[in-house]
Amino acid sequence: MSDPFTEIRYVGDHRADVLRNAGYDSLDELSQASRDEIASIDGFEDGIAERVVRHFKNEQ
Template identity: 65%
Template sequence: MSDQFTEIKYVGEHRADVLSQAGYTSLEELSQATKQEVASVDGLDEAIAERIVHHFEKER
């Protein structure tokens, strides 16, 4: 299920697993998260959170 997160640049298998373990179950759900919410996930930092949020902003 976490494989879908690897579609995001800079998110490989490890970070995808971290997002799944944090409770994110879909790209749609992750797209609604704020940078602060993503950065609060253990194993992710603010720079990666910024890139994830930016990924979804580009799609809008």
């Protein structure tokens, strides 16, 4: 079974685990997070956080 978090560019298995450990259990929860909230997670510097936010904006 594919991990939904890994559908986001630059999010592999490790970063998916990091997101879960940070309290995000679903793509819906993550889509509500701000760039700053995501950037505060270890391993998600500003550039990666911006790409995550853009991922959800492009889906709308």
